[in-house]
Amino acid sequence: xxxxxxxxxxxxxxxxxxxxxxxxxxxxxxxxxxxxxxxxxxxxxxxxxxxxxxxxxxxxxxxxxxxxxxxxxxxxxxxxxxxxxxxxxxxxxxxxxxxxxxxxxxxxxxxxxxxxxxxxxxxxxxxxxxxxxxxxxxxxxxxxxxxxxxxxxxxxxxxxxxxxxxxxxxxxxxxxxxxxxxxxxxxxxxxxxxxxxxxxxxxxxxxxxxxxxxxxxxxxxxxxxxxxxxxxxxxxxxxxxxxxxxxxxxxxxxxxxxxxxxxxxxxxxxxxxxxxxxxxxxxxxxxxxxxxxxxxxxxxxxxxxxxxxxxxxxxxxxxxxxxxxxxxxxx
Amino acid sequence: xxxxxxxxxxxxxxxxxxxxxxxxxxxxxxxxxxxxxxxxxxxxxxxxxxxxxxxxxxxxxxxxxxxxxxxxxxxxxxxxxxxxxxxxxxxxxxxxxxxxxxxxxxxxxxxxxxxxxxxxxxxxxxxxxxxxxxxxxxxxxxxxxxxxxxxxxxxxxxxxxxxxxxxxxxxxxxxxxxxxxxxxxxxxxxxxxxxxxxxxxxxxxxxxxxxxxxxxxxxxxxxxxxxxxxxxxxxxxxxxxxxxxxxxxxxxxxxxxxxxxxxxxxxxxxxxxxxxxxxxxxxxxxxxxxxxxxxxxxxxxxxxxxxxxxxxxxxxxxxxxxxxxxxxxxx
Numbered sequence: 001x002x003x004x005x006x007x008x009x010x011x012x013x014x015x016x017x018x019x020x021x022x023x024x025x026x027x028x029x030x031x032x033x034x035x036x037x038x039x040x041x042x043x044x045x046x047x048x049x050x051x052x053x054x055x056x057x058x059x060x061x062x063x064x065x066x067x068x069x070x071x072x073x074x075x076x077x078x079x080x081x082x083x084x085x086x087x088x089x090x091x092x093x094x095x096x097x098x099x100x101x102x103x104x105x106x107x108x109x110x111x112x113x114x115x116x117x118x119x120x121x122x123x124x125x126x127x128x129x130x131x132x133x134x135x136x137x138x139x140x141x142x143x144x145x146x147x148x149x150x151x152x153x154x155x156x157x158x159x160x161x162x163x164x165x166x167x168x169x170x171x172x173x174x175x176x177x178x179x180x181x182x183x184x185x186x187x188x189x190x191x192x193x194x195x196x197x198x199x200x201x202x203x204x205x206x207x208x209x210x211x212x213x214x215x216x217x218x219x220x221x222x223x224x225x226x227x228x229x230x231x232x233x234x235x236x237x238x239x240x241x242x243x244x245x246x247x248x249x250x251x252x253x254x255x256x257x258x259x260x261x262x263x264x265x266x267x268x269x270x271x272x273x274x275x276x277x278x279x280x281x282x283x284x285x286x287x288x289x290x291x292x293x294x295x296x297x298x299x300x301x302x303x304x305x306x307x308x309x310x311x312x313x314x315x316x317x318x319x320x321x322x323x324x325x326x327x328x329x330x331x
Numbered sequence: 332x333x334x335x336x337x338x339x340x341x342x343x344x345x346x347x348x349x350x351x352x353x354x355x356x357x358x359x360x361x362x363x364x365x366x367x368x369x370x371x372x373x374x375x376x377x378x379x380x381x382x383x384x385x386x387x388x389x390x391x392x393x394x395x396x397x398x399x400x401x402x403x404x405x406x407x408x409x410x411x412x413x414x415x416x417x418x419x420x421x422x423x424x425x426x427x428x429x430x431x432x433x434x435x436x437x438x439x440x441x442x443x444x445x446x447x448x449x450x451x452x453x454x455x456x457x458x459x460x461x462x463x464x465x466x467x468x469x470x471x472x473x474x475x476x477x478x479x480x481x482x483x484x485x486x487x488x489x490x491x492x493x494x495x496x497x498x499x500x501x502x503x504x505x506x507x508x509x510x511x512x513x514x515x516x517x518x519x520x521x522x523x524x525x526x527x528x529x530x531x532x533x534x535x536x537x538x539x540x541x542x543x544x545x546x547x548x549x550x551x552x553x554x555x556x557x558x559x560x561x562x563x564x565x566x567x568x569x570x571x572x573x574x575x576x577x578x579x580x581x582x583x584x585x586x587x588x589x590x591x592x593x594x595x596x597x598x599x600x601x602x603x604x605x606x607x608x609x610x611x612x613x614x615x616x617x618x619x620x621x622x623x624x625x626x627x628x629x630x631x632x633x634x635x636x637x638x639x640x641x642x643x644x645x646x647x648x649x650x651x652x653x654x655x656x657x658x659x660x661x662x
Contacts, residue, residue, distance in 0.1 A: 130557050131556050131557040132556075132557070132587075132588070133556030133557060133585075133588045133590065133591060134590065135590070189525060190524075190525050190526040191524055191525065191526065192524070192525050193521075193522055193523070193524055193525070194520060194521045194522065194523050194524070194525060194528050194560065194561045194564070195521040195522065195557075195558065195561070197525050197560045198556060198557055198558070198559070198560060199557065222563075222606070222609075223609050224567075225462050225463075225464030225529060225567045225568070225609070225610050226461050226462040226463070226464060226526075226529055226530065226567075227526065227529070228529070228563050228564070228566075228567045228606075228609075229525065229528045229529060229560040229561060229562075229563040229564030229567070230525045230526070230560060231560075231563075232553075232559050232560040232562075232563035233525070233559065233560030235559075236555075236556045236557075236559045236560070237556070254464075256463075257463070257464045259464065259465065259466070260464060263609070271602070271605060271606070274602060275553070275559075275602070278553075278554050278556070278559075278594070279556050
């Protein structure tokens with residue numbers, strides 16, 4: 001569990017894209033951060049108050065979250081100095097970088113000396129059990145996609161926001177690095193050892209109130225040759241009552257696999273539902289979430305209308321239009 | 332790579348069942364071992380020559396293979412003494428135990444001092460790549476099951492044996508501890524980190540001669556809530572040209588999951604084939620392998636005949652009847 005609120009570290013981000021993680025936190029948890037810390041040469045701006053480490057501590061910050069990718073796969077000396085200053089001022093540090101905080105001796109030494117936490121959210125911090133497949137109380141929703149990186153996380157978070165606004169019981173359950181940094185908790189599923197994947201998802205979505213919904217962050221795709229096993233474990237560990245199909249209509253091939261075409265939404269629906277019903281006979285597909293960011297507005301609207309007709313399900317872009325109609329479709 | 336031939340270590344096995352790994356090696360690679368080493372109190376016997384470590388070295392042994400489960404999850408002092416004696420006599424040691432050899436300081440010290448290898452086959456020894464999904468040359472077969480522990484490994488090894496006898500090009504590809512100890516090589520797939528599972532299977536079954544068959548050891552089941560993600564990675568990493576369906580007709584529920592019934596062979600065929608065709612359009616189901624060990628002979632034969640009728644595919648028990656008809660069915 002990563003303690004909030006955060007100080008968002010933007011470092012010396014060469015451009016806004018390098019600060020994608022910070023962007024996700026700012027977009028989805030605007031109240032999670034007291035401010036941003038930018039070093040010389042930073043070209044990203046989250047529109048938060050610029051703060052020194054000391055100012056952030058005064059404003060109540062508990063953890064410095066690295067919201068930026070590092071250049072060239074190294075944690076630079078400039079960063080290290082800023083991070084040690086943060087530890088000395090009383091902050092923990094959380095990171096989703098490939099280079100682990102725990103592999104930087106100077107950070108480890110300072111954290112040990114000061115009694116601070118270093119959170120490497122790419123690495124599981126728990127010994128997960130093997131899945132037992134038992135039925136749990138409460139409800140679960142999982143977004144599955146025709147491809148990776150297609151809007152599954154955004155769909156789940158957008159639904160959580162609407163549900164909380166309506167006073168419903170809902171929890172977004174993060175399964176990837178950005179999701180974990182957004183929420184402060186979760187399972188880095190792609191780093192879990194094979195035998196424990198489904199068990200990690202069961203651990204993440206335990207028994208709950210009968211009217212509570214876990215909104216589980218999807219990973220990979222059943223149709224993606226590299227990562228389909230992770231998706232499978234999410235379906236069988238998550239035992240979803242409701243599935244959302246996610247799609248990006250302009251994509252010409254599977255991400256990173258130029259020889260593979262995307263499946264149709266019908267194929268995704270049929271196989272996703274069949275596999276979900278192995279562990280939950282009542283599983284149903286309740287809606288379609290489309291990332292229309294690469295489409296003109298009228299074309300996007302015509303496409304969504306056509307999908308609704310074809311599938312008899314609400315089809316929306318939750319980022320552009322909000323997730324209300326997906327929430328309305330929950331059983 | 333584990334060097335052969337082996338000295339099979341049966342330790343103080345309380346009964347033959349405890350020596351299941353040794354049994355698999357003896358059944359499937361009768362020439363792999365020069366003899367067996369039994370300690371006081373051993374109640375298992377592979378029918379091999381009893382040898383001391385020194386005699387085994389004289390007979391050409393290169394590796395002592397632990398073919399027995401240890402009692403109470405501890406590697407006992409009695410074992411340690413025998414294992415250190417083996418290292419001193421010039422043998423490497425290979426083990427599939429949950430307790431790792433590398434966690435026993437006395438073994439590590441002796442191996443380092445003597446320049447010997449300790450092979451813990453439960454732990455990946457390679458940094459596997461992320462799968463790239465590219466088409467490889469050569470052919471691949473994968474056995475998939477209605478449940479775990481249902482005969483997938485035996486099916487693949489039995490087919491390899493027939494194919495080699497016929498002068499065909501074939502390699503059994505081990506993906507589990509026993510298979511790795513039988514062949515001396517392979518990928519311990521259930522211990523691989525999620526993101527690299529399919530890549531590990533690609534690594535295990537690389538480009539090969541056009542008429543060469545990899546016979547890939549299956550793991551788990553698409554219908555087993557705990558392990559289905561591993562099965563999925565085998566299908567998408569393996570890109571099988573041919574699938575064999577494995578079944579045990581008397582089993583009343585999924586192994587370890589008392590609330591789950593086994594799927595039908597039709598369900599397994601349909602979903603297995605659909606998923607295999609994501610990565611290999613030409614994938615086909617070529618036969619059915621049934622473990623009939625719990626059935627009377629006439630009932631087993633009637634059952635197999637009924638399956639052949641129902642599916643239009645050869646249905647055999649490869650352990651009882653040999654795998655010839657499955658090999659005949661290869662495309």
